[in-house]
Amino acid sequence: xxxxxxxxxxxxxxxxxxxxxxxxxxxxxxxxxxxxxxxxxxxxxxxxxxxxxxxxxxxxxxxxxxxxxxxxxxxxxxxxxxxxxxxxxxxxxxxxxxxxxxxxxxxxxxxxxxxxxxxxxxxxxxxxxxxxxxxxxxxxxxxxxxxxxxxxxxxxxxxxxxxxxxxxxxxxxxxxxxxxxxxxxxxxxxxxxxxxxxxxxxxxxxxxxxxxxxxxxxxxxxxxxxxxxxxxxxxxxxxxxxxxxxxxxxxxxxxxxxxxxxxxxxxxxxxxxxxxxxxxxxxxxxxxxxxxxxxxxxxxxxxxxxxxxxxxxxxxxxxxxxxxxxxxxxxxxxxxxxxxxxxxxxxxxxxxxxxxxxxxxxxxxxxxxxxxxxxxxxxxxxxxxxxxxxxxxxxxxxxxxxxxxxxxxxxxxxxxxxxxxxxxxxxxxxxxxxxxx
Amino acid sequence: xxxxxxxxxxxxxxxxxxxxxxxxxxxxxxxxxxxxxxxxxxxxxxxxxxxxxxxxxxxxxxxxxxxxxxxxxxxxxxxxxxxxxxxxxxxxxxxxxxxxxxxxxxxxxxxxxxxxxxxxxxxxxxxxxxxxxxxxxxxxxxxxxxxxxxxxxxxxxxxxxxxxxxxxxxxxxxxxxxxxxxxxxxxxxxxxxxxxxxxxxxxxxxxxxxxxxxxxxxxxxxxxxxxxxxxx
Numbered sequence: 221x222x223x224x225x226x227x228x229x230x231x232x233x234x235x236x237x238x239x240x241x242x243x244x245x246x247x248x249x250x251x252x253x254x255x256x257x258x259x260x261x262x263x264x265x266x267x268x269x270x271x272x273x274x275x276x277x278x279x280x281x282x283x284x285x286x287x288x289x290x291x292x293x294x295x296x297x298x299x300x301x302x303x304x305x306x307x308x309x310x311x312x313x314x315x316x317x318x319x320x321x322x323x324x325x326x327x328x329x330x331x332x333x334x335x336x337x338x339x340x341x342x343x344x345x346x347x348x349x350x351x352x353x354x355x356x357x358x359x360x361x362x363x364x365x366x367x368x369x370x371x372x373x374x375x376x377x378x379x380x381x382x383x384x385x386x387x388x389x390x391x392x393x394x395x396x397x398x399x400x401x402x403x404x405x406x407x408x409x410x411x412x413x414x415x416x417x418x419x420x421x422x423x424x425x426x427x428x429x430x431x432x433x434x435x436x437x438x439x440x441x442x443x444x445x446x447x448x449x450x451x452x453x454x455x456x457x458x459x460x461x462x463x464x465x466x467x468x469x470x471x472x473x474x475x476x477x478x479x480x481x482x483x484x485x486x487x488x489x490x491x492x493x494x495x496x497x498x499x500x501x502x503x504x505x506x507x508x509x510x511x512x513x514x515x516x517x518x519x520x521x522x523x524x525x526x527x528x529x530x531x532x533x534x535x536x537x538x539x540x541x542x543x544x545x546x547x548x549x550x551x552x553x554x555x556x557x558x559x560x561x562x563x564x565x566x567x568x569x570x571x572x573x574x575x576x577x578x579x580x581x582x583x584x585x586x587x588x589x590x591x592x593x594x595x596x597x598x599x600x601x602x603x604x605x606x607x608x609x610x611x612x613x614x615x616x617x618x619x620x621x622x623x624x625x626x627x628x629x630x631x632x633x634x635x636x637x638x639x640x641x642x643x644x645x646x647x648x649x650x651x652x653x654x655x656x657x
Numbered sequence: 658x659x660x661x662x663x664x665x666x667x668x669x670x671x672x673x674x675x676x677x678x679x680x681x682x683x684x685x686x687x688x689x690x691x692x693x694x695x696x697x698x699x700x701x702x703x704x705x706x707x708x709x710x711x712x713x714x715x716x717x718x719x720x721x722x723x724x725x726x727x728x729x730x731x732x733x734x735x736x737x738x739x740x741x742x743x744x745x746x747x748x749x750x751x752x753x754x755x756x757x758x759x760x761x762x763x764x765x766x767x768x769x770x771x772x773x774x775x776x777x778x779x780x781x782x783x784x785x786x787x788x789x790x791x792x793x794x795x796x797x798x799x800x801x802x803x804x805x806x807x808x809x810x811x812x813x814x815x816x817x818x819x820x821x822x823x824x825x826x827x828x829x830x831x832x833x834x835x836x837x838x839x840x841x842x843x844x845x846x847x848x849x850x851x852x853x854x855x856x857x858x859x860x861x862x863x864x865x866x867x868x869x870x871x872x873x874x875x876x877x878x879x880x881x882x883x884x885x886x887x888x889x
Contacts, residue, residue, distance in 0.1 A: 312700060626676065630664060645669070
């Protein structure tokens with residue numbers, strides 16, 4: 221693929237949104253904030269058709285047809301002169317780090333393996349909502365190219381339609397107008413420690429379970445599916461710390477990203493999410509699972525409102541709009557973010573769970589897709605970064621980390637089995653360890 | 658379909674052992690499925706990263722260029738004797754901090770020997786170009802050799818994991834030994850007699866702290882008491 225020459229004035233460019241500004245600074249030589257969406261189809265994927273599908277899809281999603289450039293004060297996104305990213309054979313270690321000069325500068329990577337089609341997104345580009353819309357549209361366009369009749373609707377955008385202005389807006393700037401700023405002082409939390417896998421290698425384990433059964437179990441506690449799964453994960457981390465029999469038990473925390481579109485009028489396909497953090501303090505006494513579910517659920521319901529979200533956004537925007545921060549060169553900002561993230565970033569949480577929710581597609585499309593999976597890239601140090609989504613009545617829950625031990629995965633999925641939820645497991649352990657599993 | 662008898666989870670057809678607990682899957686009815694394609698391909702993608710050698714090269718250039726400029730300016734304009742000491746200090750810093758990065762698996766004993774030799778050579782430069790009153794042989798040589806010997810002892814001793822209290826005791830012991838060496842060498846050189854005073858005070862302080870750490874290591878009761886009495 222040749223680089224096209226686009227005159228400077230015709231190169232559309234976007235300022236990074238508030239959340240996206242942080243991620244380039246967090247990057248290291250072996251880690252980037254990445255996540256992957258995979259769809260297993262009923263037939264083997266043809267790479268040539270997939271490349272055509274990307275070209276068609278990118279016209280409808282101009283905010284994805286970009287590369288990241290270095291400005292003097294801030295990074296920015298600029299129209300990519302290549303037109304299409306390379307379509308690559310899949311690898312055993314998903315969610316490897318992004319480098320801005322690789323992958324023809326695109327901030328998403330496209331992979332195929334047998335019947336599976338996967339796209340990895342760099343978080344500065346978009347969040348789970350935007351990524352799922354782009355991904356499902358790409359899958360629909362690909363299926364159309366293979367001769368299937370797939371209409372638009374639900375998560376599938378009409379590629380003949382012109383991109384709407386609101387899809388490329390920075391919703392953080394639009395929404396932030398109150399003066400209240402949320403203070404987020406979190407204690408350092410427990411984190412899983414163990415022998416690490418080699419650099420760039422990640423352990424990915426996906427569990428498939430029926431949505432109806434989880435809903436039933438969550439309803440027994442009067443909570444939502446996200447709250448229930450988050451509580452199970454927190455319970456697992458809490459028990460792992462207890463098993464380690466430390467003299468001083470630390471707080472156990474969980475981060476839960478939330479889609480802000482549910483609270484504010486926004487159709488942006490760029491980042492528009494925030495993270496809630498919840499912690500329990502084991503020094504307060506023994507916790508039972510029902511207690512954790514109840515506390516987590518009550519906390520989320522208390523905090524999950526427009527005003528709190530706006531206050532959190534104001535806090536984040538305040539840093540960005542600080543005059544001193546504005547005049548600091550971008551490489552100094554990156555260095556600062558990198559230092560803060562390495563020292564404190566992941567220490568305020570033991571794990572993260574991101575639930576994209578139910579992915580809806582036109583009924584005609586469902587018959588050609590066997591399963592959908594969301595894989596969060598591993599954390600730099602934390603033991604569990606989890607992604608989940610539901611499709612056709614099955615919830616796919618994936619745990620990623622950089623440790624040889626599969627203790628967290630085992631505890632999490634066996635806990636669900638003990639609670640009466642049937643789980644089907646698949647993993648990349650065989651590929652990364654060279655074993656037989 | 659197969660289930661793990663240990664975890665109770667259902668497994669992919671391509672699995673021959675459970676990914677969660679490594680329990681082998683033995684299902685005579687599904688032997689034919691061994692030919693199933695694995696869920697993930699086997700090729701690992703390991704991105705190329707900048708090697709340590711590259712960084713050593715860049716940092717070496719950063720050190721080399723100003724030093725070269727300094728040497729040229731000195732030979733043409735300043736003609737100062739101080740420059741060789743500045744350049745020498747940079748060479749020692751390079752050997753101490755950048756040279757180890759060139760090794761894939763550095764051997765601590767050899768690195769320590771090289772570091773000690775570099776330091777001795779640098780200080781020897783002062784003897785050669787400055788006044789040689791015997792300070793090098795009387796003070797520098799025994800002090801550096803003692804430091805090198807203690808360093809080696811630590812390298813061998815720390816091959817097994819030791820508790821924080823034990824390491825503290827060893828460090829304090831080394832500090833008191835070094836205080837003796839330094840004081841004896843200085844007094845022998847300047848006064849010509851064996852006189853010990855400051856090192857005794859130093860050793861007394863170190864020994865009392867060593868006793869404290871030894872108790873802390875041995876007695877759980879004392880540890881509990883200390884935690885209560887000295888909590889902050």
